Amino acid sequence: MRKRRRKGRISMTSLIDVIFLLLLFFMLTSTFSRYSTVELVAAAPSGQGASEAPPIFVQLSSDSVRLNTRDASLETLPVLLRADRAHGSDVTLIVALKGSVTSQRLTDFLVAIREVEGVTPVILGAS
Template identity: 35%
Template sequence: MRVDRPARKQKPISLTPLVDVIFLLLLFFMLSSTFTTFGQLDLGAPAGSGGTGTVPEAILVLEETGLRLNGREIGEDLLMKEAQSLLDRDVDSLLLLVRGATTTQQLVAIMSRLKSLPDLKIVVANAQ
């Protein structure tokens, strides 16, 4: 004897769980991402490494102990005043030498302060 099974009715696929999963993924990625803006600094290469051929007219040495401009110790509070006085004397190029255990944060802080003087050309070099 042959028994026929009743035909199964196929239910339509519900999209509600899919929408819930997409919403949770969207929420996760929005909360886990960072909205930090990163700044940039334009660095000039020294002449010996393929940079510009102009010779810097002033030298600023950045060490872990402080700053020296043309051999004189200066404080960070006097940096902008001294840089402006260089521009007043028609000195428009500055070589920034990084020495010792100076951190990148110190370099970026000095560079961002000096970049506020648009006429000053800054070249960065590492002196060990």
């Protein structure tokens, strides 16, 4: 009678090597983005810190920006805001969201106005 040969165990070494090479490949070929942060502050109670300058109205939609009834873009918005507050006092920026504005679009808007000092945004709900 013949003896049955037992099959040897499968070596896991080559599988671990392949997984390590794949991990190394994906780590070296991926790009790492630096995400910017946007500070969010809760609204103050009415009557506190109210400025005497009239507020600036902004209507933000998924494809356009209107600043006090003028068409603008996210690139030109800081320049227009600086021109509107030329007198130097702090101003409230009332932002109305129109239609289906994505959170990325709102974040891009907040990043664009962050470089203008003395502007406090107040975000209204979508209409």
